[in-house]
Amino acid sequence: MKKYSASRPYIGKKEERYVLEVLRSGVLSMGPFVERLEKKFAKKVGRRFACAVSSGTAGLHLALLAAEIGKGDEVITSPFSFIASANAILYVGGKPVFADIDPKTYNIDPKELEKKITKRTKAILPVHIFGQPADMHAIMSIARKHKLVVIEDACEALLAAQNGKNAGTFGSAGVFAFYPNKQMTTGEGGMIVTNDKRLDSLYRSMRNQGRGEDRRWLDHSRLGYNYRMPELSAAVGLAQIEKLDFLIKKRRHVAMLYEKALAPLARYLALPKTAPRMTHTWFVYVVRLLDPRMRREKIMSELSKRGIETRPYLPSIHLFDVYRKLGHKEGELPVSEAVSARTIALPFYSELTKKDVGHIARMLRAIITKK
Numbered sequence: 001m002k003k004y005s006a007s008r009p010y011i012g013k014k015e016e017r018y019v020l021e022v023l024r025s026g027v028l029s030m031g032p033f034v035e036r037l038e039k040k041f042a043k044k045v046g047r048r049f050a051c052a053v054s055s056g057t058a059g060l061h062l063a064l065l066a067a068e069i070g071k072g073d074e075v076i077t078s079p080f081s082f083i084a085s086a087n088a089i090l091y092v093g094g095k096p097v098f099a100d101i102d103p104k105t106y107n108i109d110p111k112e113l114e115k116k117i118t119k120r121t122k123a124i125l126p127v128h129i130f131g132q133p134a135d136m137h138a139i140m141s142i143a144r145k146h147k148l149v150v151i152e153d154a155c156e157a158l159l160a161a162q163n164g165k166n167a168g169t170f171g172s173a174g175v176f177a178f179y180p181n182k183q184m185t186t187g188e189g190g191m192i193v194t195n196d197k198r199l200d201s202l203y204r205s206m207r208n209q210g211r212g213e214d215r216r217w218l219d220h221s222r223l224g225y226n227y228r229m230p231e232l233s234a235a236v237g238l239a240q241i242e243k244l245d246f247l248i249k250k251r252r253h254v255a256m257l258y259e260k261a262l263a264p265l266a267r268y269l270a271l272p273k274t275a276p277r278m279t280h281t282w283f284v285y286v287v288r289l290l291d292p293r294m295r296r297e298k299i300m301s302e303l304s305k306r307g308i309e310t311r312p313y314l315p316s317i318h319l320f321d322v323y324r325k326l327g328h329k330e331g332e333l334p335v336s337e338a339v340s341a342r343t344i345a346l347p348f349y350s351e352l353t354k355k356d357v358g359h360i361a362r363m364l365r366a367i368i369t370k371k
Contacts, residue, residue, distance in 0.1 A: 003307035004347040004360060007181035007284070010247055011236075018235035025231075030208075033234035038191070040241050045159070045176075046169050047193035049200035052229035052237075053207050056155040056177025056190035060088035062227065063151045063173040063192055064123070066202040069094045073122040077153075078108040078134075079316045079336045081127040085153045086317045089125065097121070098318050100333045105275050106130065106286075109335075110138035117142075123149040124171075128157030130313075131183070131251075131283040132274060133167040140170055151175070155190070156283035158183040159248060163277050168193055178237055181349075183251065183281055184244050186237035189229045250350035251282040257354050258285050258346065261361035268294070268368050282348070286313050289342040294368070296342060302367045308360055313345035 022033060034052050042050035053059045069075060071093035077085055079098040086096040099112040106129050113124065124143055126134040136152075143150045150171030154160070157167040158176055168174025173194045178186040192203050201213050210224025229237075240247065255272075262271055270288040274280040289296060300310045316336045318328035330337065347360060 001307045002356075002359075004309060004352075004356065005349075006309045006311050006345060006347055008349040008351065009180040009185045010250070010350040012239070012243075014239040014242065015236050018239050019232055022231045022235045028231050029228060031231045031234075033231045033238055034229055037186075037229075037234045037238045037241065040238065041176075041191055042193060044241060044244065045174070045193050046166050047174070048195045049193065049197065051192045051200055051203040051207065052234060053190045053192060053203075053227045054229055055188055055227075056153075056175055056179070057084040057088060058207070058225070058227040059175035059177070059190040059192045060085060060125075060151070060153060061091050062203050062206050062225075063175055064088055064092045064094065064125075065206060066199050067123060067149045067151060067172065069123055069149075072120060074118060074120045075123045075125050076108075076113055076116050076121060077125040078127045078129070079318045079333050080106055080129060080314055080339060081153065081317060082155070082314065083317050083320060084155075085125060085127050086323070094122075095120075096317075096323075098328075098333055098336075100335045101339065102135075103335050103339065104273060105132055105134075106339055107132065107134035108139075110135050110142060113139065114142050117146055117148075121146065121148060123151060125151050125153060126171075127153040127155075128160055128167040130272065130286055131157050131160050131281045132272075132278055133157055133160045133162045135275075136162050136165075136167070136170040143171075156182070158281060159244070159279075160281045161279040164279075172196060173199060178233075178240075182283065183248055184237065184240035186229065186233035186240070189233045189237060247350060248281050251348075252280075254348060254350065254352045254357065255280075255282045255285055257352070257357040258348075258361070261357050262287065262364070265361075265365055265368065284311075284313060284345045285348040286343050286345045288339060289344070292342065294342075296344060299364075299367050300344060303363060306363045308363055309347060311345040312340075313343055314340060316340040 154168030155177035207227040
């Protein structure tokens, strides 16, 4: 029985060659591959500066620190995300304020967002979920109206765009992540992009234990962190970004295969749709069960028995124990909670073929329809 993992990175000969080059150089940290990756990434995304860090979470932390978000400051964000987007707000002493999501795109709903603004609100942290941008035109309009900072969590949406403008390039900073299931990978790693030279200098200092801008050894001018990206990770990332257009093209092809293969299940499943004016770059392929009586865990278990790994993407952040202790509860964000209870991420990676997707679709159909 062929087995299908939930995700798998696309690694080739160039990644191996670049990693060997780093190993043979003896320079494993703070070397030329990080700098080369930063320059290529900034150009590819469309920002003046890109600062490589150890993870997307680290990037969000530094972006919030540089924006001077602190104790008691409210930051409005999405509950339908990986937990790191909200946790980073807690790291700096801020208060995550969750606004409900759009039931079709699963991104934060700008109308709900504006309802959450108070005199303590200092920033908006939109999350571009599953490879599709949030409505940044509406969000930036709200931010300007209320004089709020915007930091974008674009960790799942590399080269996704609204009206041709890339996710991560609307606000003062955008943060990307390179975990192995992303559009490109460095193993672990992330990137902060900005057009503001002062912010970029702050990110570079804080990622490196607060070292001063002159980068003198053991000269630390502020509180900092060990958030550097290793050269080995950057070597993988450089090879990946050099074929990024190809990687995204492959993901779009797999998404198209799923759309066709699952079309006969339209009465059972809501398939992902790309909103008007949006460019989708497909982090994962998530379907939603339409009938609340359908038992998601049972379906996922049956798929697992057939060698098909799936994930319950995504739980609503406000219902995790750590956030319940802060006063959150069921019923608070009904759209996010309903979506969280019924979504399933199917196997999704570049090497899936038409035959593979057809097999997964047939197994899913057999389980759902019990035929």
